[in-house]
Amino acid sequence: MPTLIINGKEIAHSIKKQMTTRINYFKTNHHINPNVATIKIGQDPSSDLYLKLRNKACKEVGITTTEIDFEASISQEEVVQTLIDLNHNNAIHGILIQYPVPQHIHQFQLMNTISPQKDIEGLHPHNLGQTLLGNEYLVPCTPLAVIKILEHEAIDLTGKNVTIINHSNVVGKPLAVMCLNRNATVNVCNIFTKDITPFTKKADVLIPATGIPGLITKNHIKKNSIIIDVGIAATKDGIKGDVNRTSVDNIAAKLTPVPGGVGPVTIASSIINMVQILEHNTKNQ
Amino acid sequence: MPTLIINGKEIAHSIKKQMTTRINYFKTNHHINPNVATIKIGQDPSSDLYLKLRNKACKEVGITTTEIDFEASISQEEVVQTLIDLNHNNAIHGILIQYPVPQHIHQFQLMNTISPQKDIEGLHPHNLGQTLLGNEYLVPCTPLAVIKILEHEAIDLTGKNVTIINHSNVVGKPLAVMCLNRNATVNVCNIFTKDITPFTKKADVLIPATGIPGLITKNHIKKNSIIIDVGIAATKDGIKGDVNRTSVDNIAAKLTPVPGGVGPVTIASSIINMVQILEHNTKNQ
Numbered sequence: 001m002p003t004l005i006i007n008g009k010e011i012a013h014s015i016k017k018q019m020t021t022r023i024n025y026f027k028t029n030h031h032i033n034p035n036v037a038t039i040k041i042g043q044d045p046s047s048d049l050y051l052k053l054r055n056k057a058c059k060e061v062g063i064t065t066t067e068i069d070f071e072a073s074i075s076q077e078e079v080v081q082t083l084i085d086l087n088h089n090n091a092i093h094g095i096l097i098q099y100p101v102p103q104h105i106h107q108f109q110l111m112n113t114i115s116p117q118k119d120i121e122g123l124h125p126h127n128l129g130q131t132l133l134g135n136e137y138l139v140p141c142t143p144l145a146v147i148k149i150l151e152h153e154a155i156d157l158t159g160k161n162v163t164i165i166n167h168s169n170v171v172g173k174p175l176a177v178m179c180l181n182r183n184a185t186v187n188v189c190n191i192f193t194k195d196i197t198p199f200t201k202k203a204d205v206l207i208p209a210t211g212i213p214g215l216i217t218k219n220h221i222k223k224n225s226i227i228i229d230v231g232i233a234a235t236k237d238g239i240k241g242d243v244n245r246t247s248v249d250n251i252a253a254k255l256t257p258v259p260g261g262v263g264p265v266t267i268a269s270s271i272i273n274m275v276q277i278l279e280h281n282t283k284n285q
Numbered sequence: 286m287p288t289l290i291i292n293g294k295e296i297a298h299s300i301k302k303q304m305t306t307r308i309n310y311f312k313t314n315h316h317i318n319p320n321v322a323t324i325k326i327g328q329d330p331s332s333d334l335y336l337k338l339r340n341k342a343c344k345e346v347g348i349t350t351t352e353i354d355f356e357a358s359i360s361q362e363e364v365v366q367t368l369i370d371l372n373h374n375n376a377i378h379g380i381l382i383q384y385p386v387p388q389h390i391h392q393f394q395l396m397n398t399i400s401p402q403k404d405i406e407g408l409h410p411h412n413l414g415q416t417l418l419g420n421e422y423l424v425p426c427t428p429l430a431v432i433k434i435l436e437h438e439a440i441d442l443t444g445k446n447v448t449i450i451n452h453s454n455v456v457g458k459p460l461a462v463m464c465l466n467r468n469a470t471v472n473v474c475n476i477f478t479k480d481i482t483p484f485t486k487k488a489d490v491l492i493p494a495t496g497i498p499g500l501i502t503k504n505h506i507k508k509n510s511i512i513i514d515v516g517i518a519a520t521k522d523g524i525k526g527d528v529n530r531t532s533v534d535n536i537a538a539k540l541t542p543v544p545g546g547v548g549p550v551t552i553a554s555s556i557i558n559m560v561q562i563l564e565h566n567t568k569n570q
Binding site: 108125128134 | 393396409410411412413414415416417418419420443444452454457458459461462465468469470471472473474475476477478479483484487
């Protein structure tokens with residue numbers, strides 16, 4: 001059977017459609033004008049593109065974006081003060097920092113300064129701790145996208161072998177705990193893993209996120225597995241994922257393509273978090 | 286080669302000795318009388334014993350304990366109010382709740398109410414989030430004990446295959462992220478895992494925490510592996526761990542016994558957290 005290619009754009013579209021309905025509800029019934037502040041420090045071509053796509057998605061669903069662009073030379077103190085002001089600004093519901101930030105900026109302090117109630121990236125320690133405890137509320141967008149895709153494909157993770165190739169703070173670690181929250185058996189490989197094959201070969205659900213184009217071939221995978229390709233790399237042949245699509249065809253049951261797979265759903269996931277914030281705020285009104 | 290039995294009591298003794306020196310330093314130089322409030326709700330024979338051992342360990346290292354015993358029928362509100370009072374009480378440096386708590390008590394709310402600065406169990410969402418981010422400060426005591434034992438045995442986790450059999454909030458999930466923070470390849474099995482053997486057999490470091498006495502036999506393990514047995518069960522033949530010690534002998538390189546392995550080090554680990562709090566407080570003075 002040819003491998004079914006999961007359409008990430010379609011899933012993202014369907015999420016955005018649902019979110020639009022809910023956002024309109026807040027606008028009509030609570031007279032809220034949902035507004036996300038996006039902070040960009042310096043220039044970075046790939047993250048500029050990402051931010052542009054995020055802002056476009058916000059517009060589509062009826063969220064206003066307030067863009068704050070800092071020069072790369074901005075001081076830590078000024079960024080922190082801006083975040084504190086945004087935390088206190090009732091017209092701002094969510095705050096997003098576009099990573100990576102320049103080297104002299106302490107990323108952890110920024111994550112920690114954003115109010116956990118406005119943390120639409122789900123990276124504040126309090127939100128990450130709640131995610132670990134299984135009280136998922138605002139969760140990191142890429143792991144959320146993976147979960148949303150699996151839900152869309154009606155894949156129950158209970159008892160499934162999930163292998164993640166990434167152990168970063170924004171992808172691998174939160175995704176691992178989210179899969180454990182859903183009672184999967186979870187394997188997390190990383191750059192120090194001597195041989196990933198025994199782990200990838202056992203995976204019912206394989207989630208590579210290495211940025212090494214074409215790393216995953218037919219030799220790595222289990223028959224009828226689901227592959228959610230989080231990898232992304234710019235090559236001379238265009239944007240490529242971690243999976244060699246030709247090689248795994250007819251072996252994997254389903255595969256997300258790159259581009260058009262996890263990417264669009266990740267952008268839609270930040271809107272899910274925004275709606276969570278709006279619901280939480282109006283519940284407490 | 287006969288399997289080397291790791292002496293948890295000795296490791297705990299050595300930790301407590303180091304901590305005593307540091308605690309005496311705070312007493313002499315900062316005129317602090319370190320004081321932990323321990324909260325017990327209702328009766329539970331095994332947790333009563335555990336609390337007794339913890340209080341004894343505190344006494345040994347020079348920490349005062351303030352014991353607060355509630356009837357099982359206490360209301361959530363009263364416990365929460367007590368925690369808030371303790372958070373504001375400058376004479377109290379750490380707060381510990383003895384789990385399990387009666388069913389009508391919402392454990393998550395209690396974890397959330399303890400000030401993250403006094404959370405000697407490392408279970409506040411903020412501290413768990415920091416642990417996930419690799420900023421380990423106050424971490425859950427059982428995972429910390431496992432890490433301390435591995436450090437004592439000079440086992441570098443980088444690139445090692447670690448298999449954990451437990452996916453709870455207090456053991457499996459925080460331990461998994463702590464092993465990932467140390468660049469291990471991590472496999473987490475749980476009650477929904479159809480067959481643990483392929484995962485246990487590949488483990489350089491195997492950490493069972495199921496409470497099923499004798500679950501792990503020679504058929505499960507890799508030659509020369511290290512087994513840190515977190516399981517504990519009261520049987521008619523006494524306290525037993527997850528590992529069938531006779532069966533794994535001569536195959537595992539090292540094994541922690543039950544009792545006398547992880548247990549005493551877990552108790553010593555809550556004292557490590559207490560010293561972390563004292564150091565943090567005096568740094569900010």
